Amino acid sequence: MRVEIWSDIACPWCYVGKARFEKALEAFPHRDGVEVVHRSFELDPGRAKGDVQPVLAMLSKKYGMSQAQAQAGEENLGAQAAAEGLDYRTRDRDHGNTFDLHRLLHLAKERGRQDELIQIFYRANFAEERSLFSEGDERLVELAVEAGLDADEVRKVLADPTAYADEVRADEREAAELGANGVPFFVLDRKYGVSGAQPAEVFTQALTQAWGNRSPLQLIDQGAADAEACGPDGCAVPQQH
Numbered sequence: 001m002r003v004e005i006w007s008d009i010a011c012p013w014c015y016v017g018k019a020r021f022e023k024a025l026e027a028f029p030h031r032d033g034v035e036v037v038h039r040s041f042e043l044d045p046g047r048a049k050g051d052v053q054p055v056l057a058m059l060s061k062k063y064g065m066s067q068a069q070a071q072a073g074e075e076n077l078g079a080q081a082a083a084e085g086l087d088y089r090t091r092d093r094d095h096g097n098t099f100d101l102h103r104l105l106h107l108a109k110e111r112g113r114q115d116e117l118i119q120i121f122y123r124a125n126f127a128e129e130r131s132l133f134s135e136g137d138e139r140l141v142e143l144a145v146e147a148g149l150d151a152d153e154v155r156k157v158l159a160d161p162t163a164y165a166d167e168v169r170a171d172e173r174e175a176a177e178l179g180a181n182g183v184p185f186f187v188l189d190r191k192y193g194v195s196g197a198q199p200a201e202v203f204t205q206a207l208t209q210a211w212g213n214r215s216p217l218q219l220i221d222q223g224a225a226d227a228e229a230c231g232p233d234g235c236a237v238p239q240q241h
Helices: 012-027 055-063 067-083 099-110 114-126 137-146 151-159 165-177 200-212
Strands: 002-007 035-040 185-188 192-195
Touching: 002 012, 012 067, 012 114, 012 200, 035 099, 035 114, 035 165, 055 067, 099 114, 099 137, 099 151, 099 165, 114 137, 137 151, 185 200, 192 200
Parallel strands: 002 035
Antiparallel strands: 002 185, 185 192
């Protein structure tokens, strides 16, 4: 069975949702028969490559909120990430264009290192002090090599803006055709869809149903219909309860 995950490295709910899905997959009896493929979805495709902005400033502008409100949302996100065993820096992160990251993820898929690279990109963006966006291509080369890719091959892809560009755009078109207007978006064997960073229990239900049944793609009865996700207008800001 194949599980396709549409996501963006700039999406914190994709980071959290991946961990929740993997928790369900780890406990799934047929996990060895599940192939996971990561698909491209840019939340900010119009942003220029060199346009790097502090996350808090981006959130304030996008949502019309104060810096204090944006910081409170980041603190709450950090707490939810921590609950999944994830490190999350709530201050001094950057936001930038992710197109090159997606192109490299397609290269990594061909080399059998896609899951390793996306996890490294997530860690670099959400947990590390160094910026994923402001240090130039060599920062991406360094991370890709850590995932097991060849440095020269990575540099060649980064130097050619057409390399894997069609693959990224094809993923994005397919997401639109499937009705995904936000991420994370999980498609299980082209039978079921799960939208948002749902609890692990929802992913367990989806895996079980997709394994045992065949039907057209339909959204799982997810309980939390407004589960957090990122869309064209930005990422949902978690509220304190």
